[in-house]
Amino acid sequence: MLDGNAAAGLLQEVFAVEMTTAVATCDNCGASEPVGAVHVFRGAGTVLRCPHSDNALVKIVKTATEVWISFAGVRTLKTPG
Ligand SMILES: [Zn+2]
Numbered sequence: 774m775l776d777g778n779a780a781a782g783l784l785q786e787v788f789a790v791e792m793t794t795a796v797a798t799c800d801n802c803g804a805s806e807p808v809g810a811v812h813v814f815r816g817a818g819t820v821l822r823c824p825h826s827d828n829a830l831v832k833i834v835k836t837a838t839e840v841w842i843s844f845a846g847v848r849t850l851k852t853p854g
Contacts (some may be wrong), residue, residue, distance in 0.1 A: 790852045800848040801828035808850075 774775035791810035802804070804825040811830060812822045823846070830846040 787852060792852075794853070796851040797825060797830055798848040798851075799823040799828050799830060800846050802826035803848070805851075 793807065794806050795808050797808055797811065798805045800819065802823060802825050803824060806824060807843045808821070810824060812824050812827075814820045818832055818841075820829050820833075821831040822828065823830055830844070832841075832843040832845075834841040
């Protein structure tokens with residue numbers, strides 16, 4: 774086992790791709806859609822919801838100094854390799 778630093782290059786690579794064409798699978802209903810096709814709601818933060826079950830897929834809150842991201846509603850996220 775290594776610590777998280779061993780995945781630094783891989784993480785930088787996978788999160789630097791075009792995210793609107795990445796395909797997210799909803800952890801609630803199992804539907805898969807490109808991120809560009811989900812429903813977006815803006816308030817204190819931004820919430821991306823499944824267009825089939827309304828499950829909160831991704832929650833993003835951005836402050837002046839930090840970005841908080843939750844992918845709790847996403848089962849998998851598929852990007853081009
Ligand atoms: Zn869903």
